[in-house]
Amino acid sequence: MLFLSQAIGRPVLDGNGDPIGKVADLIVAVGDRYPPVTGLVAETDRRRIFLPWTSVDHLDAAGARLRTQTIDIGKFQQRPNEILLRADLMDKQIVDIDGRKVVRVNDLRLDEIEGRLHLVAVDVGAAGLLRRLGLERGYRTLARNLKMPVPDRYIDWEDVDPVETSIASIKLRVPHAGLAELHPADLATIIDQLAPKDRAGVLASLDDEAAADVFEEMEPETQVEVLEDLDPARAADILEEMSPDDAADLVADLSDETREEILALMERDEAEELGELLAYPEDTAGGMMTTEFVAVPASLTCGQAIDRLRELEPDAETIYYVYVTDDEDRLVGVLSLRDLIVSRADAPVAEVMIPEPVTVGVLADEDEVAEVVAHYNLLAVPVVDASGHLVGIVTVDDAMDAILPDAWRKRLPRLAGRA
Numbered sequence: 001m002l003f004l005s006q007a008i009g010r011p012v013l014d015g016n017g018d019p020i021g022k023v024a025d026l027i028v029a030v031g032d033r034y035p036p037v038t039g040l041v042a043e044t045d046r047r048r049i050f051l052p053w054t055s056v057d058h059l060d061a062a063g064a065r066l067r068t069q070t071i072d073i074g075k076f077q078q079r080p081n082e083i084l085l086r087a088d089l090m091d092k093q094i095v096d097i098d099g100r101k102v103v104r105v106n107d108l109r110l111d112e113i114e115g116r117l118h119l120v121a122v123d124v125g126a127a128g129l130l131r132r133l134g135l136e137r138g139y140r141t142l143a144r145n146l147k148m149p150v151p152d153r154y155i156d157w158e159d160v161d162p163v164e165t166s167i168a169s170i171k172l173r174v175p176h177a178g179l180a181e182l183h184p185a186d187l188a189t190i191i192d193q194l195a196p197k198d199r200a201g202v203l204a205s206l207d208d209e210a211a212a213d214v215f216e217e218m219e220p221e222t223q224v225e226v227l228e229d230l231d232p233a234r235a236a237d238i239l240e241e242m243s244p245d246d247a248a249d250l251v252a253d254l255s256d257e258t259r260e261e262i263l264a265l266m267e268r269d270e271a272e273e274l275g276e277l278l279a280y281p282e283d284t285a286g287g288m289m290t291t292e293f294v295a296v297p298a299s300l301t302c303g304q305a306i307d308r309l310r311e312l313e314p315d316a317e318t319i320y321y322v323y324v325t326d327d328e329d330r331l332v333g334v335l336s337l338r339d340l341i342v343s344r345a346d347a348p349v350a351e352v353m354i355p356e357p358v359t360v361g362v363l364a365d366e367d368e369v370a371e372v373v374a375h376y377n378l379l380a381v382p383v384v385d386a387s388g389h390l391v392g393i394v395t396v397d398d399a400m401d402a403i404l405p406d407a408w409r410k411r412l413p414r415l416a417g418r419a
Contacts, residue, residue, distance in 0.1 A: 002060060002117065004085050004108040005132040010063035012042045012051070020071065023064055024048055025086040026110075026117075027078075033158055034118040037110065038082065040064060050077070059117065085119065093198065094122060095161040095190055102193040107131055109154060122160055125153030184210070188217035191226065199226050208234075212241035215250070224253045232258075236265035239274070245290035245398060248277035277392075285369050286362035288402055289383045289392030295323040298332055302352060303345030320379040323390055324353045331382055331390040333357060359384045362391060366402035373399040 004026060012021045021044035028035035039052045040059070049071070057065045083089065089105050106128025109121040123131075182190070191199050191214065203211050203226070215223055215238060227235050227250065239247045239262065251259055251274055263271045273291055280286025294314050296305045305322065322340055324333035333353030343352045359382050360369050373381050373396050381399070383392040 002110045003123065003128075003131060004090065004110065005128070006061040007059060007064075008086060010061070012040075012064045012066070014066050014071065015057075015068045017065075018069075020044060020066075021049070023059075025084045027082050027084055028119045030081050030083055032118075034111075034113065034120045035083070035157070036113075037117040037119070041084070053116070089122075093194065094155075102190055103155070119157055121154040121156055123152070123154055127152055184213040185217045187214050188219075188222075192219065192222050196225060196229060200229055203230065203234075208237045209241045211238045216242055216246045220249070220253060223250050227262075228254065228258055232261050233265050236262050240266055240270045243290050243292055244273055244277055245288065245392075248274050248287075249282070252278055252282065280362060283366045283402070284362065285360045285364040285366075285381075285383045285394055286392070288366060288369060288394045288398050289362075290395065290398070291392045293323060293380075293382070293390070293393045294319055294321070295325050295329075295390055296349060298324050298326055298348075298350045298353070300349050301345065302340055302343040302347045302349060305340055305349050306345075309340075321382075321393075323357075323382055323393075324349055325390055329390060330388040331357065331359060331384055334382070357382060360394070361386070366399070369394050370399045370402060 007023050007026065010023050011019050012023055014020050021042040023040055024043040025041040026037055027039045027041065027050075029038045037053055037059075039050055040056065042049050042051055042064075051064075051066065051071065055066055055068065055071070057067045059065075078084065085108050089108060092105050093102050094105055095102055103122075103124040105122050106125065107123035108119060109123060110117045111120045112118075113120075187202075191202055194202065203214070206214065215227070218226070227238075230238070239251065242250070251262070254262070263274065266274070277287070277289070277291070282288075292314070294309065294312065296308050300308065309319070309322070319337055321334050321336060323331060324335065326332050333350070333355045334357040335349070335353045339352055340349075358372060358376050358378070360372055362383055362385055364372075364383075369381065372378070373394070378396065380393045380395045382390055383394060385391050
């Protein structure tokens with residue numbers, strides 16, 4: 001076992017044992033579970049030179065010894081998919097994927113695997129800092145005498161995702177595969193802990209749909225900060241994948257200039273839909289509602305309605321209720337998905353539905369909406385205009401979000417239950 005801090009600054013000797021410089025950095029090739037050391041950078045009197053691992057006989061805490069006297073004194077140039085451990089990782093932020101948090105690299109652990117050094121873990125504990133200061137041994141002795149052992153805090157390299165944009169991982173197109181597998185809520189928390197310059201790099205590793213899920217879990221202030229730092233075209237693509245109500249809330253908080261620029265880059269239908277939602281006051285049903293809901297004509301049979309659902313492929317958040325409309329899109333009934341499934345395929349929807357469902361008007365205030373949802377124990381309440389046309393729904397989580405204190409909102413599970 002060797003720590004990077006133990007090797008840095010140690011002498012580099014040629015095959016005869018004559019000094020040629022000092023260890024300045026180690027290089028690993030990313031891609032494997034535990035990246036192998038491919039060489040070291042030596043600091044000589046004149047320049048930094050690259051020494052391939054094939055020329056190194058051994059490397060330990062005493063320094064490096066080369067196999068021969070002859071060395072290539074060409075200037076070091078970093079190659080694709082290589083990371084300099086000291087320059088690119090030490091003291092940088094990384095994501096502990098297993099722990100779902102951002103931590104700082106204090107040292108790096110290397111182990112010999114099949115005769116070659118590999119990067120196996122990151123030291124994020126106090127021991128790493130003490131080691132770099134040359135105080136680890138004395139501190140451990142003192143702690144042992146006081147029966148207060150110093151805990152080691154290692155993160156397996158497999159559970160690490162570098163995130164700082166100065167790190168070659170992003171420039172060298174090393175995928176953030178681990179991050180993409182995290183729950184959107186966990187990833188939103190991680191992004192909130194990162195410096196602004198590093199957030200865009202993480203989002204760049206996600207597709208638009210995954211990024212939209214993460215945005216919906218962010219705090220409003222973070223949403224605005226991150227979106228305004230993105231390329232406007234990418235921001236528009238992400239907004240198109242968000243639920244309309246969440247997208248409208250976010251767009252409403254942007255500066256006028258940014259809002260206009262992003263809306264101009266969105267698909268026309270999506271932009272118009274957001275524009276309609278933005279026209280309602282934020283604390284009304286119209287400002288809280290989403291336009292993603294499932295509605296079928298009253299003239300259909302249950303079998304035809306199910307076929308319609310298969311065509312629409314609605315999100316889980318909007319499929320709890322199926323709303324029934326007349327020929328002029330006025331709301332005339334509602335039925336649950338279960339009722340639709342267990343009914344005969346040839347049964348008319350109009351006979352199975354519950355007529356005259358509970359509704360709220362577009363200008364109903366948020367307290368009234370929450371009261372209706374709670375009183376009737378609804379997962380969503382339909383929103384209608386003055387003529388009775390169905391224009392949207394307010395889900396229970398959005399209704400509760402509007403009236404609960406911030407501390408309570410975090411305890412309320414999202415209706416869709418994303419996994």
